[in-house]
Amino acid sequence: MNTCAPPLVDQLQPLPLTATTPGSTARRRVLAVGLIGPGRVGSALLAQLRAAQPRLARDAGLDLRLCGVAASKRMWLDCDDPELRVGLGSGAERAQIWRPGNLDEFAAHVTGDDGRHALLIDCSANDAVAERYADWLAAGIHVVTPNKLAGSGPLQRWHAIRAACANGGARFRYEATVCAGLPIVQTLRDLLDTGDELLAIDGMFSGTLAWLCNRHDGNHPFSTLVREAHALGYTEPDPRNDLSGMDVARKLVILAREAGWPLSLEEVDVQSLVPPELAALSPEAFMQRLPELDAPMASQLAAARAGGGVLRHVASLDRHGHASVKLVVLPAAHTFAHTRLTDNIVQFTTRRYCDNPLVVQGPGAGPEVTAAGVFTDLLRIAESLGVRA
Amino acid sequence: MNTCAPPLVDQLQPLPLTATTPGSTARRRVLAVGLIGPGRVGSALLAQLRAAQPRLARDAGLDLRLCGVAASKRMWLDCDDPELRVGLGSGAERAQIWRPGNLDEFAAHVTGDDGRHALLIDCSANDAVAERYADWLAAGIHVVTPNKLAGSGPLQRWHAIRAACANGGARFRYEATVCAGLPIVQTLRDLLDTGDELLAIDGMFSGTLAWLCNRHDGNHPFSTLVREAHALGYTEPDPRNDLSGMDVARKLVILAREAGWPLSLEEVDVQSLVPPELAALSPEAFMQRLPELDAPMASQLAAARAGGGVLRHVASLDRHGHASVKLVVLPAAHTFAHTRLTDNIVQFTTRRYCDNPLVVQGPGAGPEVTAAGVFTDLLRIAESLGVRA
Numbered sequence: 001m002n003t004c005a006p007p008l009v010d011q012l013q014p015l016p017l018t019a020t021t022p023g024s025t026a027r028r029r030v031l032a033v034g035l036i037g038p039g040r041v042g043s044a045l046l047a048q049l050r051a052a053q054p055r056l057a058r059d060a061g062l063d064l065r066l067c068g069v070a071a072s073k074r075m076w077l078d079c080d081d082p083e084l085r086v087g088l089g090s091g092a093e094r095a096q097i098w099r100p101g102n103l104d105e106f107a108a109h110v111t112g113d114d115g116r117h118a119l120l121i122d123c124s125a126n127d128a129v130a131e132r133y134a135d136w137l138a139a140g141i142h143v144v145t146p147n148k149l150a151g152s153g154p155l156q157r158w159h160a161i162r163a164a165c166a167n168g169g170a171r172f173r174y175e176a177t178v179c180a181g182l183p184i185v186q187t188l189r190d191l192l193d194t195g196d197e198l199l200a201i202d203g204m205f206s207g208t209l210a211w212l213c214n215r216h217d218g219n220h221p222f223s224t225l226v227r228e229a230h231a232l233g234y235t236e237p238d239p240r241n242d243l244s245g246m247d248v249a250r251k252l253v254i255l256a257r258e259a260g261w262p263l264s265l266e267e268v269d270v271q272s273l274v275p276p277e278l279a280a281l282s283p284e285a286f287m288q289r290l291p292e293l294d295a296p297m298a299s300q301l302a303a304a305r306a307g308g309g310v311l312r313h314v315a316s317l318d319r320h321g322h323a324s325v326k327l328v329v330l331p332a333a334h335t336f337a338h339t340r341l342t343d344n345i346v347q348f349t350t351r352r353y354c355d356n357p358l359v360v361q362g363p364g365a366g367p368e369v370t371a372a373g374v375f376t377d378l379l380r381i382a383e384s385l386g387v388r389a
Numbered sequence: 390m391n392t393c394a395p396p397l398v399d400q401l402q403p404l405p406l407t408a409t410t411p412g413s414t415a416r417r418r419v420l421a422v423g424l425i426g427p428g429r430v431g432s433a434l435l436a437q438l439r440a441a442q443p444r445l446a447r448d449a450g451l452d453l454r455l456c457g458v459a460a461s462k463r464m465w466l467d468c469d470d471p472e473l474r475v476g477l478g479s480g481a482e483r484a485q486i487w488r489p490g491n492l493d494e495f496a497a498h499v500t501g502d503d504g505r506h507a508l509l510i511d512c513s514a515n516d517a518v519a520e521r522y523a524d525w526l527a528a529g530i531h532v533v534t535p536n537k538l539a540g541s542g543p544l545q546r547w548h549a550i551r552a553a554c555a556n557g558g559a560r561f562r563y564e565a566t567v568c569a570g571l572p573i574v575q576t577l578r579d580l581l582d583t584g585d586e587l588l589a590i591d592g593m594f595s596g597t598l599a600w601l602c603n604r605h606d607g608n609h610p611f612s613t614l615v616r617e618a619h620a621l622g623y624t625e626p627d628p629r630n631d632l633s634g635m636d637v638a639r640k641l642v643i644l645a646r647e648a649g650w651p652l653s654l655e656e657v658d659v660q661s662l663v664p665p666e667l668a669a670l671s672p673e674a675f676m677q678r679l680p681e682l683d684a685p686m687a688s689q690l691a692a693a694r695a696g697g698g699v700l701r702h703v704a705s706l707d708r709h710g711h712a713s714v715k716l717v718v719l720p721a722a723h724t725f726a727h728t729r730l731t732d733n734i735v736q737f738t739t740r741r742y743c744d745n746p747l748v749v750q751g752p753g754a755g756p757e758v759t760a761a762g763v764f765t766d767l768l769r770i771a772e773s774l775g776v777r778a
Contacts (some may be wrong), residue, residue, distance in 0.1 A: 042592050051585045060582075183572050183579070190572070193449075194764040195441050338727040340745045356729045358571060362747035365415060369741050375583040384772045 009323045028061040030384045031117050034110035034376070036070045036103070037124030041146055041176075045123060045371035052375075060380050065116075070106045072126070075099050077109050103132055111141055117385050121374060122147050131157070137164035137172055144377040146176035146370050151257065152250035152265055160255060171381050176373030179205060179344040179364035186380075187360060188258050188348065195349040198259050201317040205251045206235050207342035207365050208242040209273075209313040212328075214341050216311065222297035223290035232285075234342065238283040243273040243293075245313070245325040252315045252323050261321035271326035273297075273313075304329040310337045335359060409559040416696050417450040418774045419774055420506050422767070423499035425459045425492070426513030430565075434512060434760035441764075442525050446568050451771050454505075457493045461515070464488050472766050492521055500530055506774050510763060511536050520546070526553035526561055533766040535565035535759050536659060539656055540646065541639035547646060564761030566734040567640045568594060568753035575765075577647050577737065585738040590706040594640045596731035596754050597623050597631040598662075598702040602716075605700065612679035619676075623731065627672045630660040631758035632682075634702070641704045641712050650710035658717035662686075662702075693718040699726045724748060 033049070035042055047206045049064060057063040068077040077097050099105065111118040111342045120136055122145040130150040133143050134157065150161060151174050155163035165172050178184045192198065204210045211234055215225050226243070235242050249268040272279075273293065278286055303310040310330040314336065317323045330336055339345050344364025349357040363369055422438070424431055440455060445451040457466040466486050487496065500507040507527055511518045511534040519539040522532050523546065539550060540563050554561050567573045581587065593599045600623055604614050615632070618624045624631050638657040645652035661668075662682065667675055693700040698718040701726065706712045720726055728734050733753025738746040752758055 026482070048584050052582075055584075079670075183576050183749075186575075187572050190765045190768070191442075191761070194570075194761040195437050195444075195770055196761060239765075333727075334725065335729070335750075338724065340724075341744055352570070352761060353751055356689055356732055356752050358749075358751035360572075361724075362742055363745050370582070372583040372585060372741060376579045379579070379582055380772075383769075 011208045019105075023347065028063065029117070030063045030065060030069050031112050031119055031347045031378075031385065032112060033119050033121065033216070034068045034070065034106060035066070036106070036120060036122045036129055037126070037147075038071055040070050040367040041370045041374070042121075042123035044367040045374055046119065048368075048371055048375050049378075050173060051230075058381075060382070064382075065239075067110045067112075068106060070101055070103065070377050073101050073328075075101045075106050077106070099204070103129065107132075107136055107139075107141060114365075118142065119144060119378060119381060121145065121378070123374070125149070133157075134160040134164045134171065136287050137161060137170045140168050140170050142170050142381050143172045144374055144381065145174050146180070146374050147174075148177045148247075148250045148254060149173070151177050151254035155262055155264055158199065159262075167372075173377035173380060174254065175377050176370045177254050179203075179346060179360075179362075180366060181369035181373040181376070182344060182346070182360050182364055183373075183376075184346050184360060185255070185258055186376075187358070188255060190349055191258065191352075191358075196353075198348070199319045199351065199354065200349040200357075201255055201315075201346065202336075202349070202357075203315050203344065204212060204313060204336060204339065205248045205315050205344055205346070205364065206242060206245075206313065207344055207363065208236075208239075209245075209248070210339060211342045213310075213312050213338065214384070215299060216297065218298070218301060218305075218362065221294040223294050226290055226293070227287070238286070240274050240283075241287060244279075245270045245272055247330035248313075248315050248321070249325045252317055252325060256317050256321060256323055259317070261317075263321060263323055267323065269322070269326070270323040271324075273327070280295060284388070300327060308332060310334070312336045391520070417452065418506070418771060419452045419465050420508055420767075420771050420774065421454045421456050421499050421501060423457045423459065423495060423507070423509050424455070425495070425511045425518055425644045426515070426536075427458050427460055428512060429756040430759045430763070431458075431510075431512035434510065434754040434763055437757075437760055437764050445771075449585065449771070452589075453740060453767075455772075456501075459490055459492065461475045461513070462490050464490050464495050492518065496521075496525055496528075496530060497508065500528070507531065508533060508767060508770060510767070512760075512763070514538070516542070522546075522561065523549040523553045526559040527549060527557045529557050531559050531770050533763055533770065534560045534563050535569070535763050536563075536704065537566045537636075537639045537643060539563070539565050540643035544651055544653055547651075552704060560773065562766035563643065564766050565759045566643050568592075568735060568749075568751075569755060570734060570758035570760075570762040570765070571735070571749050571751050571753055573735050574644070574647055574751060575769075576642060576747070578605070580737060580739055580741075580747075581648065585742075587737070588659035588708045588740065588743065589738040589746075590641075590644055590648075590704075590732060591725075591746075592704050592733065593702060593728065593754065594637045594704050594733055594735070595631060595634075595702065596733055596752065597625075598634075598637070599728060599733065600731045602699075602701050603728065605686065605690060607636075607687070607690055607694075610683040612683050615679055615682070616676070627675070627742060628664050629668070629672075631676060633668075634659045634661055637702075637704050638712070638714045641706055641714060645710060645712055648706070650706075652710060652712055656712065658711070658713040658715070660713075662716070666714060689716060697721060699723070701725045 015025055053064050119142040127149050133150055136143055161172055175185045212225050216222055226239055230239055249270045253263050253265050278289055301311050310332055311327055311332050314328045315325045342360055345361040347357045347359045442453050456518050476700045514536055516538050522539055525532055538656040550561055564574045601614050605611055615628055620630055638659045642652050667678055690700050699721055700716055701719050704714045732750055735751040736746045736748045
């Protein structure tokens with residue numbers, strides 16, 4: 001994961017604001033939105049929101065007011081001040097002002113002082129932003145994020161976030177933290193909220209590792225496949241960030257906590273595909289020594305095949321909250337043996353879905369589908385809003 | 390589909406009412422619920438609601454008030470009248486009165502005259518109930534149903550229901566009409582609401598037909614498999630109700646309308662597996678003549694295998710709104726060739742999910758999972774409620 005997406009604010013178009021137009025729905029709601037982190041996902045989200053504004057206003061009675069965008073060093077703020085207003089002939093234009101980046105000022109600007117509903121969207125990958133969620137939620141500001149740091153980070157912070165939601169009534173949603181736009185967190189939530197009992201979650205949460213396992217058929221050394229995935233842009237710039245399994249482990253922690261187990265990242269039994277002696281090398285040195293992965297991977301594949309099975313990289317959570325991320329041997333007829341190359345797949349085994357689990361499958365990465373997962377969370381929050389200014 | 394589930398009201402336990410207890414959440418909401426059709430799904434739903442009441446009151450600030458159950462001939466009404474109250478020592482007991490079944494009286498009872506939020510759940514399979522949805526919605530009563538008759542019935546009625554929702558602000562939800570508790574309608578809704586563009590829906594919406602196709606490997610005549618499925622309870626009492634493909638077609642119509650195509654059931658290109666000469670027989674006579682299906686099914690299977698493919702019963706909707714339900718030949722590596730025996734599967738191909746579609750898979754029938762789909766709809770409506778008496 002990048003530590004911080006490059007600020008693209010300079011390249012952003014001004015955000016058109018929805019004029020409040022009378023629609024056919026009985027309920028009109030206004031939601032003030034601020035975006036933190038205009039990187040690839042954030043920019044895709046802005047484009048989606050901009051395209052959807054007229055339709056949401058007309059069909060859903062929802063006025064989305066995009067009030068600002070904050071990058072790490074600068075932020076853009078929509079401004080009501082008539083002195084600053086940019087007059088372009090129509091009443092809809094408003095002023096846009098630039099300021100040095102400041103999360104406190106940004107949140108205060110989006111929240112306003114008129115009792116409006118406010119939502120902050122964190123598309124950064126910045127722990128300092130996650131550190132603010134609890135305060136924002138306690139102040140009644142909804143928070144949506146594809147950022148895994150809060151959901152899989154320190155338990156104390158997680159509990160503070162949950163407590164802030166329970167006490168303040170603001171909502172924290174994070175569907176896109178697990179498999180981007182696929183309906184995973186919501187599906188788990190619905191199973192539990194309707195009284196089902198979770199017995200297990202098993203899945204392939206990394207498109208990169210799924211692709212490598214799918215392609216690893218003995219005809220090519222594993223290192224060749226890693227280089228190919230790297231060249232195709234399927235891996236992170238440093239492939240060890242995929243091969244270590246830690247990103248997968250974070251997703252599993254998020255699902256475990258959703259299911260009520262206060263799991264820590266450290267408690268996940270993670271089998272890294274990176275040998276310890278290669279973990280501390282520079283990225284370039286690691287890529288040169290990649291072939292050292294070939295022999296152990298080839299022998300694991302041979303062992304799997306000897307038993308008629310396939311080798312897959314699987315994250316598993318059992319009914320006791322035990323979590324693991326590792327290469328496992330599965331029967332050739334297993335659902336996980338038949339996924340499309342880079343697909344993610346998540347399988348929920350519950351009391352109701354016991355003999356046959358509930359399975360969701362599809363692409364689990366990419367700016368557009370990740371942004372759509374964030375957008376879905378925004379819409380869920382909007383549905384729950386009462387009519388206020 | 391049964392025309393009307395047998396009334397089980399006599400066997401129902403009295404419904405405990407939630408005492409309003411202070412919880413930790415800031416928002417408390419009350420939702421008055423009336424259930425129509427206490428058959429297998431309705432009874433499972435009552436059990437789920439009863440079990441969830443204390444948790445919802447405590448954790449979600451939601452007081453579910455079960456106000457009555459209506460079967461075709463009788464209805465049970467919860468009653469506030471102290472004269473009728475059944476005193477059993479605790480303040481929580483209330484009177485229960487019996488009346489002849491009357492939908493008008495039932496709806497008025499659930500709605501009350503105190504401005505409460507009211508929800509009617511239709512678990513009947515009765516067209517006369519679907520005929521009332523538009524009026525209820527126009528009056529502000531939310532409606533949830535697993536009953537496919539409104540969603541796949543006359544377009545005029547469908548449009549009246551949509552208009553009633555748009556004008557009155559009440560919500561009509563029907564997740565469980567398609568694949569029971571699997572997240573299908575909501576997933577489609579989210580894709581569209583976030584601005585994605587639907588290119589195709591393909592699926593196997595019948596567990597019965599999926600099972601028959603999965604088992605039809607040339608080792609047993611098709612009729613033997615139908616008899617086995619019938620004996621296992623996988624088929625309707627008259628298997629022609631599955632083999633005709635009409636139930637699958639109804640699900641496809643519901644999804645098409647959700648996607649914005651005003652499709653009629655008559656417009657779906659449905660290939661029935663029942664030859665015309667067997668369509669009008671008595672169920673007993675049909676079962677005797679079942680072997681007449683064997684030769685045509687065997688020849689279709691042989692043709693599929695000659696090309697290295699598999700035979701599957703697939704419902705498809707394309708980007709132009711054209712809908713079909715038929716046996717198709719698929720490559721052996723196709724996702725639909727690797728489902729578990731009775732699983733449903735639905736594949737959404739969209740602009741964003743184009744190379745690899747979004748797939749949801751799992752059991753798509755059964756009272757418990759169907760009831761859970763209804764319950765999920767109820768929770769979505771509850772989330773959208775403002776705080777009122």
